[in-house]
Amino acid sequence: xKINSPILGxxxxxxxxxxxxxxxxxxxxxxxxxxxxxxxGGDNNVFLLQSVDDAGIAFSxxxxxxxxxxxxxxxxxxxxxxxxxxxxxxAVVAVIVRKxxxxxxxxxxxxxxxxxxxxxxxxxRGLQKIIDKFDYDIILRVRG
Numbered sequence: 001x002k003i004n005s006p007i008l009g010x011x012x013x014x015x016x017x018x019x020x021x022x023x024x025x026x027x028x029x030x031x032x033x034x035x036x037x038x039x040x041g042g043d044n045n046v047f048l049l050q051s052v053d054d055a056g057i058a059f060s061x062x063x064x065x066x067x068x069x070x071x072x073x074x075x076x077x078x079x080x081x082x083x084x085x086x087x088x089x090x091a092v093v094a095v096i097v098r099k100x101x102x103x104x105x106x107x108x109x110x111x112x113x114x115x116x117x118x119x120x121x122x123x124x125r126g127l128q129k130i131i132d133k134f135d136y137d138i139i140l141r142v143r144g
Contacts (some may be wrong), residue, residue, distance in 0.1 A: 061094040
């Protein structure tokens with residue numbers, strides 16, 4: 001299938017690469033199908049989560065470990081069922097990152113750790129986990 005990404009242009013994507021978010025993403029509930037893209041020759045640590053349903057919807061994602069962060073949180077039975085998750089190792093955690101429009105140019109990116117994305121890489125199913133409060137473990141690591 002061909003996707004016209006406003007960021008990467010026309011991209012050909014295999015149907016088996018489409019990730020279904022059954023509930024959509026908060027604020028974007030009508031977009032339920034996404035693909036992960038990255039720029040050829042670009043940084044493979046930052047991906048574009050591009051909506052298949054609405055080409056105008058795209059989010060930059062990275063793994064929290066790329067930011068030196070490890071955190072764990074429980075999933076409800078409903079979340080596990082929605083992901084069709086049978087093995088924890090099939091789940092990937094990602095965070096949405098964005099440039100802060102009000103910050104100086106050299107300020108870097110902001111990451112949304114309160115609403116990570118979980119993707120079952122075997123079933124191509126995803127959800128956004130909304131964390132109301134941090135009563136979970138967060139480990140920050142400084143890279144040397």
